[in-house]
Amino acid sequence: MDNRPIGVFDSGVGGLTVVSEFFRELPGEEIIYFGDTARVPYGCKSKEIITKYSTQIVNFLLGKNVKAVVIACGTVSSNCFDYLTQRFDIPMLGVVTSGAYSCCDTTKNKKVGVIGTQRTIVSGAYEKIIKELNPEISVYSKACPLFVPLAEEGWVENEVAEKTAQIYLRDFADYGIDTLVLGCTHYPLLLSTIKKAVGNINIVNPAKSAAVKMKELLAQKEINSQNEATNNHTFYVSDNSGMFEKICNLVLGKTYEAKVIDIEQY
């Protein structure tokens, strides 16, 4: 038993979709969330700079005495998971590995699609892990850089969102995939538009996969909380931009206060 909190971090506020799944799956676990709203987005940045930023964030979370860390950012999870797990001695879990496992469990015809930010797709991380788990699976990947700003603008179901989804996702029909992985935490906000564009296939939300995987990890290491339920969560951001409040309401259905910290000093 270990009542210390779980640290969850993201490049911005998209990781709140991961927090939402943790609330559902692990209601007794306290969450400490950090969103790097000052330096968001990570998806168009280099691996070097993302490694530097995520190292600062894990240092910050360790200072908050977390018992485990969840990388809720697809870009960090794709590019820096190996580095961070080697550098820091704490149970750590990324959305990408979790999503890749779910994807392999879900596909029947062994043809899957992955969508994410430019950096996530270029990293090839989903493809690499999926192929390690099952080399027979074919993976088709596509960067969809406009989905994040569309979600943040609140344009999740209008004509622009639909047309954008059609352009980005039209090739998946030709590939005959039966499963699509939402490889960026913002994308669940566009779920209905994405479903409309790809038709009747399975959608994997790695946020949900990560919550399920964390439940197993805590049980296995016997570090789960004694509490049945808690609402003792803490949210930090690196900039008070108003975006946290907006997406928090949209994703968690209520407002939490976010404290602003200077992440550059960690």
Next chain:
Amino acid sequence: MDNRPIGVFDSGVGGLTVVSEFFRELPGEEIIYFGDTARVPYGCKSKEIITKYSTQIVNFLLGKNVKAVVIACGTVSSNCFDYLTQRFDIPMLGVVTSGAYSCCDTTKNKKVGVIGTQRTIVSGAYEKIIKELNPEISVYSKACPLFVPLAEEGWVENEVAEKTAQIYLRDFADYGIDTLVLGCTHYPLLLSTIKKAVGNINIVNPAKSAAVKMKELLAQKEINSQNEATNNHTFYVSDNSGMFEKICNLVLGKTYEAKVIDIEQY
């Protein structure tokens, strides 16, 4: 006479549209450009964080011995111009003031529109300066947050760009404006789509206004360069993301090499 370079900075690579106008208007002046590609975009961030970032950047440029500084970023120019000019003892010029002057010279019916990032529009900077110059002018403002990611995706004339421009700009027709200010350095890349959406009105590009104003300022202070022409320009970025090269080719029609520096230490 002063052959030292002029410093130009932006939150990212959009400021290259300003450099382009400087090349045209002031071919003898050396440019030192800094683009904060690691922390781009600024448009959705708070005034406090943007002030901190732009102070670091001006410190960096002063270390490069510049004779004047151009704030090529609409967001910084809107929010931090007063702070930066008070803090630093160097001739400084922002795109917003320059654009506001041009706008007042251009409008006939005294009804103008301003488009920009969320932060530029919320600051009300264009409106404030335009009304100081001519209180009879009515200003209609609109944030267009998707224009920057659309330009960076290269979707400047497709159906998504056109539909987005229609949604953002449709109200301007009702206001009867005769002049529209492109209050963000990326927006000139979408010029033809914006023109299509607003019809036959005047478009003010503050990048061009800033270059013309700098020419006057240098002559007035007698610090213009002796050179008739130079190609001795230097480009710095805070992250090597690939975006610099892409937009550099698009805007300047050739590739310059950009050096990566750690801006957080300034």
